[in-house]
């Protein structure tokens with residue numbers, strides 16, 4: 318029996334049309350596990366400490382309440398600390414997710430290490446074209462300590478992935494009973510359960526009793542073409558700090574980097590002494606200017622001193638808009654994997670970055 322019904326979409330660029338979860342059918346959810354703390358347990362190795370070992374089936378078996386929510390299919394896709402994931406892993410995962418949607422999955426949950434969720438979730442947001450829910454989750458406490466949070470996060474995530482209200486929100490991060498948009502969420506604490514925040518706008522919703530509540534909706538992301546499988550070109554991410562002359566900038570091209578994201582001070586400022594290096598680099602590769610503050614939109618037209626946002630943008634740097642440095646790097650990596658021509662990369666980056674805060678329905682997928 319088909320679990321989803323296909324309906325004509327008024328504003329989707331997706332030739333297959335949008336799909337709606339059939340609210341009368343039992344939801345079909347696929348859980349992909351990638352490793353991380355949520356999958357970690359004692360290794361018995363010589364170094365001690367926990368390592369990722371639990372499979373997707375193990376994670377699902379630990380949550381009997383899932384039987385009341387959905388039919389769940391478990392897929393162990395990778396088994397590693399999240400810092401070892403690559404862009405190629407994420408492109409492959411996005412393909413697998415799209416295939417599972419094609420064969421009747423209503424929603425997807427990805428479990429992984431929390432360290433890089435803010436990047437992986439945003440990559441999936443850019444890569445997966447379906448409007449069906451994709452939810453990324455993890456855990457801050459592994460299964461060997463008191464009150465591990467993995468099971469509760471899996472249950473909440475499956476509830477969100479099975480929710481009609483989560484359709485069309487892009488990839489979400491569900492953790493600690495909150496629902497966050499991939500484009501805004503950040504890990505903000507090394508160990509606290511409430512580590513995930515969306516500093517620019519707050520969460521889109523929350524879990525209460527057995528329900529997923531979505532109270533805010535994000536603008537649809539602009540499409541930048543189909544990303545091919547393979548390794549993304551090397552993109553450097555450099556944070557400005559007081560007194561540093563950033564001499565490493567002059568070595569980037571010879572080291573083989575194809576692009577750069579620079580996290581400037583405040584609204585998008587760098588020391589005057591590094592301006593010439595950035596201008597030179599921007600003439601040969603895409604150079605994105607983000608803010609190291611981690612919240613808010615890059616300024617555009619306020620300051621006029623050498624190294625100010627006006628100065629840098631006039632010298633060919635690309636504004637990150639509302640994206641922080643790591644997310645800008647994800648976007649630039651995927652764009653360069655799709656179309657490595659620097660002028661195209663610039664236009665594509667600006668289009669996608671602008672769509673984060675646009676309500677122009679013509680940009681919808």
Ligand code: DAS
Pocket residue numbers: 352353354355397398399400429430431432433455456457
């Ligand atoms: N083990 C780390 C990781 O894989 C941390 C975590 O999962 O929370 O990201």
